[in-house]
Amino acid sequence: MEPASQPTGRAAILSTLRERIVAYAASRYERESAEDLAQEVLVVIHEKYPQVERMEDLVPLGFQILRFKLAAARRKAFRHGDHLASDADLLLSPDPDPEAEAERAQRMERLVAALARLGDRCRDLFRLKLQGKGFAEIQALLGAESLATVYTWDHRCRKHLLDQMGGRWA
Amino acid sequence: MNAREAEKLLGGYATGILTEAERSALFAAALSDQDLFDALADEEALRELLSDPAMKARLMAALETKPKVIPFWRRPSSMTLAASLLVAIGATLMLKRQHPEEILPKPSRPAPVMEAAPPPKATVPEPAKASPKVDFRARVDKAPAPVEKKLAPPPLPPPPPSAPAPAEASLDAAMVQAPAERRESNKTAQGVAGGAVGAFMLARSKAPTWTWDKDATGHPRLTVSWGPGGHLYLLERSVDGARVLGPTSESEGRSVFSPSGTLPLDLYWSNAPVSHPENLPAEGPVAGTRVRIQPPQENPR
Known part of the structure; x- marks a missing residue:
């Protein structure tokens, strides 16, 4: 599987990553705060993770920081006055946030209920994925004709599960 | 990619x-x-x-843990519902086959007509306590009825010994004991007297009552009492004709008659006076009510 044309170099990757984050934040949160949010993410990557160079590491790192930033921004909207920067360090904090823990517990309950409503094949597929089996192994275990078939099954099951969750994982 | x-x-x-x-x-x-x-x-x-x-x-x-999927045919609720539907359909089909006219909606019909009364029975008044050896019999004539060739009283079955014996007979009692005959009589009275008003007035007036007893010589004696609003006539019929025992047109009162004791009597009660009561018919419709009073018979005991 050949990778798509990708920006090479850390600066180029972060620049592209910033554009995607701004667009994403604008669609999911607030357009006015999207620039600031993307800037916050890049600042954290730049300051905390200067050693990360590869795209395969920078992109998921950017997703992780972005998620915490968005959660902090939403909490801030309730608190009125807290600065985003004060919550940005939460993702690096070893102490769990009680509110975040509660949200996770609720998300877990929804996920369990949604999985119970899936068909047998989707449940088997999800179970094998949780066991760490790759798509090639799943193909052999489920007797799929090709790897593309497994991709298609997984894509449909994921969509079905997302629908059962109400269209969003969070 | x-x-x-x-x-x-x-x-x-x-x-x-x-x-x-x-x-x-x-x-x-x-x-x-x-x-x-x-x-x-x-x-x-x-x-x-x-x-x-x-x-x-x-x-x-x-x-x-695989979610337990119970087939619908093994779910108790589904089985109960299916059984109920089956029983309901079966019962409906059975009822429809047995009584199709009851299942179908009935067309609107006029008011039900009263069923015909059972065949008239002879009303047999029991003897009074004072004279237990005498039978009192009264029979309400039907109108129309077959013409009697003989005026001799038809044989009647003896009264049951255990039946209670009324002290006196009355037209009301006769009418109550033979509702079909009463309806016929009322119908006749309405038709001949020319209106329901007269029949209503007659029904409102006090109906005559009568009792049999014996005079000092042992001859049968009939005592009749009647109230206002009606005219009473008593005729004794024989093969030679009718004999008016009277009274003729008294409005109210009580009279004692001395019939032969062997011939039947016709008691007429109308709401209008009759100029020639001897011509009152023995059969057929009359202007009022007619009651045949059988002569008393000696108790065989």
Whole structure:
């Protein structure tokens, strides 16, 4: 599987990553705060993770920081006055946030209920994925004709599960 | 790999099963396609959840226990519903076959007509306590009725010994004992007297009552009492004709008659006076009510 044309170099990757984050934040949160949010993410990557160079590491790192930033921004909207920067360090904090823990517990309950409503094949597929089996192994275990078939099954099951969750994982 | 192909790898990102090549292809496609990037960013929430070993273990347990799917034919509620429907359909079909006219809606019909009364029975008044050896019999004539060739009283069955014996007979009692005859009589009275008003007035007036006893010589004696609003006539009939015993047109009172004791008597009661009561018919419709009073018979005991 050949990778798509990708920006090479850390600066180029972060620049592209910033554009995607701004667009994403604008669609999911607030357009006015999207620039600031993307800037916050890049600042954290730049300051905390200067050693990360590869795209395969920078992109998921950017997703992780972005998620915490968005959660902090939403909490801030309730608190009125807290600065985003004060919550940005939460993702690096070893102490769990009680509110975040509660949200996770609720998300877990929804996920369990949604999985119970899936068909047998989707449940088997999800179970094998949780066991760490790759798509090639799943193909052999489920007797799929090709790897593309497994991709298609997984894509449909994921969509079905997302629908059962109400269209969003969070 | 374009974004559509890379989208199929999204499901492997959260569970962390993508190979290095798949990861590279997916992230490169995400950086070049905003929709895929957004989907991947949304997937981060699930990835974060599944990265917790405790959460992962719980999900595994939930997936191991297969949800129990009970076929509908083994569910008690489904069986109950099916049985109820079956019984209802069966009962409906059975009833429809047995009584189809009751299942179908009935057409509107006029008011029901009263059924005909049972055949008239001879009313047999029991003897009074004062003279237990005498039978008192009264019979209400039907109108129309077959013409009697002989005026001799027809043989009547003896009264049951255990039956209670009324002290006196009355027209009301006769009418009560023979409702069909009473209706016929009323019908006749209405038709001949020329209106329902007269019959109503007659019904409102006090009906005559009579008792049999014996005078000092042992001859049968009939005592008749009647109230206002009616005219009473008593005729004794024989093969030679009718003999008016009277009274003729008294409005109210009480009279004692001395009939032969062997011939039947006709008691007429009308709401209008009759100029020639001897011509009152023995059969057929009359202007009022007619009651045949049988002569007393000696008790065989």
